Amino acid sequence: DGGITQSPKYLFRKEGQNVTLSCEQNLNHDAMYWYRQDPGQGLRLIYYSQIVNDFQKGDIAEGYSVSREKKESFPLTVTSAQKNPTAFYLCASSIATSARGDTQYFGPGTRLTVL
Amino acid sequence: AQTVTQSQPEMSVQEAETVTLSCTYDTSENNYYLFWYKQPPSRQMILVIRQEAYKQQNATENRFSVNFQKAAKSFSLKISDSQLGDTAMYFCAFWPRFGAGTRLTVKP
Numbered sequence: 001d002g003g004i005t006q007s008p009k010y011l012f013r014k015e016g017q018n019v020t021l022s023c024e025q026n027l028n029h030d031a032m033y034w035y036r037q038d039p040g041q042g043l044r045l046i047y048y049s050q051i052v053n054d055f056q057k058g059d060i061a062e063g064y065s066v067s068r069e070k071k072e073s074f075p076l077t078v079t080s081a082q083k084n085p086t087a088f089y090l091c092a093s094s095i096a097t098s099a100r101g102d103t104q105y106f107g108p109g110t111r112l113t114v115l
Numbered sequence: 116a117q118t119v120t121q122s123q124p125e126m127s128v129q130e131a132e133t134v135t136l137s138c139t140y141d142t143s144e145n146n147y148y149l150f151w152y153k154q155p156p157s158r159q160m161i162l163v164i165r166q167e168a169y170k171q172q173n174a175t176e177n178r179f180s181v182n183f184q185k186a187a188k189s190f191s192l193k194i195s196d197s198q199l200g201d202t203a204m205y206f207c208a209f210w211p212r213f214g215a216g217t218r219l220t221v222k223p
Contacts, residue, residue: 035213042119042206042213058211090160100210101148101167106160 004107023091031096121214138207
């Protein structure tokens, strides 16, 4: 079955530690995205990538880093510089005709808690 | 940059009835795309409906339809014959912006 997988579902991190969230897709989509979701707020874009080896910052990129070495994979690292990392993180992908016009397909999300 | 506003944090509807969720946005662009996404309790977001701004006709997907008023910058979602499975958070989106969401509960 085609889709997007995110792992782990729940992640706990101690303050001061970096942690990497995994996102994999087998939809053959060119574009991938990372969002953060906090209670009472909509999704906020962290980073997106429309092609391998290229990515752009979204609205809240500070304290996060990404890589796009393979079309299928777009891991997100939450660094110790992120002041309030506890949140629900969603990964998405799209065909990438146009990031603004494409339907995005979402993964099941990762809940990150900083202890 | 564009903004997206959903003014109804929570709504409820009886099963089989119709409900309308509101969304307004702000942009200076003429051609753009608008979306409604659904996030059920499982938290996996899925597309409900997509509208291209240059198309005059309102998008429809089965029981879901939109009322797109370009001049008023309004993009409301109508759910007809509501079902229990429609219970979810609904987000209006004008990429890369998402509204804060409306929590819809369908009551039996």
